[in-house]
Amino acid sequence: MALIKLAGVAVFILISGCTYGPREERASIENVTARPESLQFAVAVNYARFRPATGINAFPNGGIPQYLEQAAIVYLVDVSTDDIVEIARIQAPEQLQTSFSSHLTGWKGERVYIQLSGCPGSECYGDLMQFRHYELSSEAVPRSIESRPEDVDRPPGMLARAPGEDIYMRVSAGSRVISVRTDESEPFVDHYIIENSGELAQTGANRDLD
Numbered sequence: 001m002a003l004i005k006l007a008g009v010a011v012f013i014l015i016s017g018c019t020y021g022p023r024e025e026r027a028s029i030e031n032v033t034a035r036p037e038s039l040q041f042a043v044a045v046n047y048a049r050f051r052p053a054t055g056i057n058a059f060p061n062g063g064i065p066q067y068l069e070q071a072a073i074v075y076l077v078d079v080s081t082d083d084i085v086e087i088a089r090i091q092a093p094e095q096l097q098t099s100f101s102s103h104l105t106g107w108k109g110e111r112v113y114i115q116l117s118g119c120p121g122s123e124c125y126g127d128l129m130q131f132r133h134y135e136l137s138s139e140a141v142p143r144s145i146e147s148r149p150e151d152v153d154r155p156p157g158m159l160a161r162a163p164g165e166d167i168y169m170r171v172s173a174g175s176r177v178i179s180v181r182t183d184e185s186e187p188f189v190d191h192y193i194i195e196n197s198g199e200l201a202q203t204g205a206n207r208d209l210d
Helices: 002-017
Strands: 018-020 024-034 040-051 053-055 066-078 083-091 098-108 111-119 130-137 140-145 170-173 177-181 189-194 200-202
Touching: 024 098, 024 170, 024 177, 024 189, 040 098, 040 189, 066 098, 066 111, 083 111, 083 130, 083 200
Parallel strands: none
Antiparallel strands: 018 053, 024 040, 040 066, 066 083, 098 111, 111 130, 130 140, 170 177, 177 189, 189 200
């Protein structure tokens, strides 16, 4: 009887300790890719809405959050006008829920391509990783495809103006801020920032980074 009581107490402690905190949002820039011979670029953002683990769930290294939403958000930015347009918001497929991530893989004409990755189970590495590919444009809904075209348009891989390059633009991105320069003689300038809500905005709006 004593063992049964002890077991019941242990179960109660485990259940009461498995808790989650208030809802939070988190967004980070995965990568950017410039559209060749233009002042436009696309931005891939990883967005998550979740409840952080607390109590026993938080051990040993912070625990696994309870995800309410995971999505890849893609923006099209026109530096000449500072227009920012969300062209896609793709929810994480069921088979990619663990370690979900997104990555832009290039442009072809007016279309940009994105790869989503993740795993279906609790572990995610090597052959467990699965991928999905989509074709995006500002004029249509995301289209699932087998893979990115091989003959994508490739932007210059150098800071200097490439031979034959008419329109000069270079873009650099961290996890929160995007810097741009459109003049070879000028430095990069911070222009855009991602908020935890997943919204991309101009830095001049003085939005909160936290």
